[in-house]
Amino acid sequence: MESIISSQKKSINNKSKIMKTIITLLISLSVLLNLKAQDTITISDFEVLNNSNWKGTLMYKNYSDEKEVTLETTMKITLKSNKVINEIKFPKEPKANSKSSIKIRKNGTYFGNEKIISKEILADGFTKIITYYKGKDNNKKAKMYKTYLFNSNSFSITKLVEYLDSGEKIIRNKQTYKRI
Structure with missing residues (x-):
């Protein structure tokens, strides 16, 4: 009698281990199927912008009164190694001119x-x-999201802000350019 009970316990333990293994495999498979591969960029994605000049506008929402302000601007983009370098000039506000390098x-x-x-x-x-x-x-x-949208003749960057305390999303600024 004891051997029958012992045999049944072993059988139950084996079935339990098999079920745990199956459940673990199913969960792992589900997670893998739902994972999206991380998108990546390379400097070649920006090749169409290399050594280019642009004319356009910068629109931003003023912090004090939330009104939109639009400024005329020009931009030059060059690529160097693994960096996108841009020089932005504001013809009517030269003190705001800037140069940045994004690696x-x-x-x-x-x-x-x-x-x-x-x-x-x-x-x-x-x-x-x-x-x-x-x-x-x-x-x-806040969480900030930027959308870069470009081809050989058009370029824009839109910055969206989502405040953590309210979940509110606003467009903080948008740069829009045409190639010259």
Whole structure:
């Protein structure tokens, strides 16, 4: 009698181990199927912009009254090694002129300090790159999203801000350019 009970216990333990293994495999498979491969960028994604000059506008929302302000601007883009370098000039506000260099980092998963969320080549030939980073906007903790949309003749960057305390999303600024 004891041997029958012992045999049944072993059988139950084996079935339990098999079920745990099957459940673990199913969960692992489900997680793997739901994971999206991390989009990455390379300097070649920006090749169409190399040694180019642009004319356009910068629209931003003023912090004090939330009104939109639009400024005329020009931009020059060059590529060097693993960096996108841009020089922005404001003809009516030369003190605001700037030059920046954004490095592609961490095997193409970061554009400067911005994490790459997605990269697409759209049917109309545009490249669309969306990035994300955390920081402060208007002295509030926020998530920032930037959408880079460009082809050989058109370039824009839209910065969307989502405040952590309210979930409110606003367009903080947008740069829109045409190649000259």
